[in-house]
Every structure is written in structure tokens, then in C-alpha cells.
Amino acid sequence: xxxxxxxxxxxxxxxxxxxxxxxxxxxxxxxxxxxxxxxxxxxxxxxxxxxxxxxxxxxxxxxxxxxxxxxxxxxxxxxxxxxxxxxxxxxxxxxxxxxxxxxxxxxxxxxxxxxxxxxxxxxxxxxxxxxxxxxxxxxxxxxxxxxxxxxxxxxxxxxxxxxxxxxxxxxxxxxxxxxxxxxxxxxxxxxxxxxxxxxxxxxxxxxxxxxxxxxxxxxxxxxxxxxxxxxxxxxxxxxxxxxxxxxxxxxxxxxxxxxxxxxxxxxx
Numbered sequence: 001x002x003x004x005x006x007x008x009x010x011x012x013x014x015x016x017x018x019x020x021x022x023x024x025x026x027x028x029x030x031x032x033x034x035x036x037x038x039x040x041x042x043x044x045x046x047x048x049x050x051x052x053x054x055x056x057x058x059x060x061x062x063x064x065x066x067x068x069x070x071x072x073x074x075x076x077x078x079x080x081x082x083x084x085x086x087x088x089x090x091x092x093x094x095x096x097x098x099x100x101x102x103x104x105x106x107x108x109x110x111x112x113x114x115x116x117x118x119x120x121x122x123x124x125x126x127x128x129x130x131x132x133x134x135x136x137x138x139x140x141x142x143x144x145x146x147x148x149x150x151x152x153x154x155x156x157x158x159x160x161x162x163x164x165x166x167x168x169x170x171x172x173x174x175x176x177x178x179x180x181x182x183x184x185x186x187x188x189x190x191x192x193x194x195x196x197x198x199x200x201x202x203x204x205x206x207x208x209x210x211x212x213x214x215x216x217x218x219x220x221x222x223x224x225x226x227x228x229x230x231x232x233x234x235x236x237x238x239x240x241x242x243x244x245x246x247x248x249x250x251x252x253x254x255x256x257x258x259x260x261x262x263x264x265x266x267x268x
Contacts, residue, residue: 004228004243008267009065016268017064020230020241027057029228033064034268036094036234037073042153045165046085048112053081056110060088069095070106074117082110085160087151093234105149109157116157121146125156130170139170143182150181152207177207180215197233201240201259204231208255224253237264 007019019031030040039060054062059080067073070092077090088108096104107118118124125142132139142156153174155161161168168175184203188195195203206215211224224244231240240259245252 006241006262009061010268011065014065015067017061018239018264018267019061019064020228020239022227022243025057027055028060028064029057030230031060031064032093032232032234032239032264033067034264035068036092036237037064037067037069038089038091038093038232038234039063039073040089040230042087042089042151044085044087044109044153044155044160046111046155046160047163047165048114049084050081050112051083053083053112055083056086056088063090067092069098070104071098074099074106077108077115077117082112082115085109085111085155085164087153087155089149089151091149091234093232107149107151109151109155109160111160111163114159116155116160118149118151118156120144120149122156128156128161130168141168141170141175141178143179145182145185148181148185150178152177152181154178173209176213177209177215180207197231197236197238197240200233201231204229204240205242205255205259208253210253210255218252218256221253221256224251224256226253226255229254229257229259231259238262239264 005021009017015033017033019028021029032038063073063076073090091105103119109116121144125144128141130139130141154168208226208229209224211222212220227244229242239262242254242257242259244254245257
């Protein structure tokens with residue numbers, strides 16, 4: 001079982017923010033500040049690590065404390081050192097175009113002494129082709145889209161891919177879920193359904209690990225690895241948060257649990 005936590009920061013001279021995590025966690029796994037800047041992570045173990053850097057949970061909290069928009073967050077990432085392999089999503093829900101005039105969200109892949117930055121529809125993702133060394137068969141490994149930035153637990157940058165701890169193949173869980181992101185977004189687009197609050201929570205829930213190959217079914221969950229699941233609506237100043245619940249065979253992962261609406265106006 002996990003003891004869930006919500007932490008609100010009101011540091012003099014800094015930007016107020018809220019983080020969601022669990023007991024013993026210092027810094028931020030994910031959070032949002034009063035300016036609508038959202039931070040998040042998904043792990044990607046690599047072989048190149050160092051203690052000579054900004055620990056990523058403290059770095060994400062620092063970004064929320066000091067960012068009025070994506071430009072500020074980008075500057076912090078550019079001027080501080082990574083410690084290990086990680087994938088981050090940073091988005092600016094209110095000040096949406098301050099970085100380059102058109103991109104409100106940024107995906108970041110990190111390792112020691114190296115960072116790769118991605119906007120929507122990045123061809124480095126579609127350029128990633130896996131070749132089966134036995135059969136020679138080729139497989140797509142990336143499905144970039146306009147107006148969407150998403151990442152699971154692997155890298156697309158060739159330098160980072162070369163030092164990943166775990167081999168990634170077309171049947172890897174991280175690739176299946178990356179493709180699922182694209183599939184779900186394309187379904188909404190083809191059905192001409194605008195992604196609102198319910199749809200955003202639905203995408204978040206579907207992508208959570210359920211310990212089964214069917215990501216649309218919560219009835220067969222087993223050994224699921226999803227402790228916390230969060231969706232933000234920055235323009236509405238609202239967060240939707242779910243945590244795992246129960247123990248042993250009765251345990252329910254966060255993505256199959258109840259999402260609680262939290263009005264952030266109560267905190268900043």
C-alpha cells in the first residue's frame with residue numbers, strides 16, 4: 001500500500017505550486033504551479049549516470065517554483081545538469097506560446113551530460129525503425145502527431161537509445177503503450193470528439209500499466225505497476241488524481257481506481 005501525499009508550496013519570492021506523490025518522496029514526481037506550468041516524468045534507465053547534477057525530483061519542483069511559462073522551464077533544463085536517464089513532459093497551460101510562438105508542451109529525454117528536446121510531430125520518432133536481426137523484418141517504433149506530445153519509458157534519441165539498460169523491441173510494453181497513445185488520439189480525431197476533461201482522464205487511465213496486455217480492461221488486473229495517475233486541466237485550474245488502493249490480490253492500480261477532482265483555487 002502507498003501513503004499518498006499532496007504538497008503545496010508557498011515559498012516567499014517563488015511561484016506557488018502543488019505536487020502529488022507519496023510518503024518519503026522529496027521534490028516532485030508531478031505537479032502544477034499557479035501559472036499553469038505542469039511537470040511530469042516517466043522513467044528510462046540508462047547506463048550513464050552521475051551525482052554531479054540536479055536530482056530530478058528537486059529539479060521538477062524548482063521548475064515549478066521559477067517558471068511563468070515553458071520558456072522559463074526550458075531555460076532551467078538547459079542550464080542545469082542531468083543525473084540519470086529520465087523522460088519528462090513539461091507543458092504551459094496558460095502561457096502557451098512563450099517559448100517559440102507555437103508550442104505549449106515539450107518532451108525531454110535525459111542522461112548524464114546529454115539532453116534531447118522534442119516538440120509535437122518530431123520526425124526523430126518516426127525515423128526510429130527496429131530491424132529484426134534474424135529475419136530482417138522492419139518495424140515502426142514511433143508515431144509522432146501534430147498538436148500532441150507523449151512518451152512512455154524509452155528514448156528516441158539515438159545517443160540515449162544506445163545506452164539504455166533494457167533492450168527495447170516492438171513487443172516491449174513501453175512501445176505498445178507509445179503506439180496506444182497515437183491510436184487513442186487518432187480515434188478521438190476520427191470520431192470528431194474534442195478532448196475535454198473526461199477524454200483526457202480516459203487517455204491517462206488507458207495508458208496506465210494494468211499487468212495485462214489489454215489496456216482497456218480493468219477486470220483482469222494483476223501485478224499492475226501504476227501507483228499514481230494524474231490529469232491536469234490548467235485553464236480550469238483543476239487536477240484529477242487517482243492512487244492505487246488495497247493489498248495483494250485485492251490491490252487496484254491507480255489507473256483503474258477513482259479519479260478525484262481537486263480544485264487548485266483552494267491552494268493558490
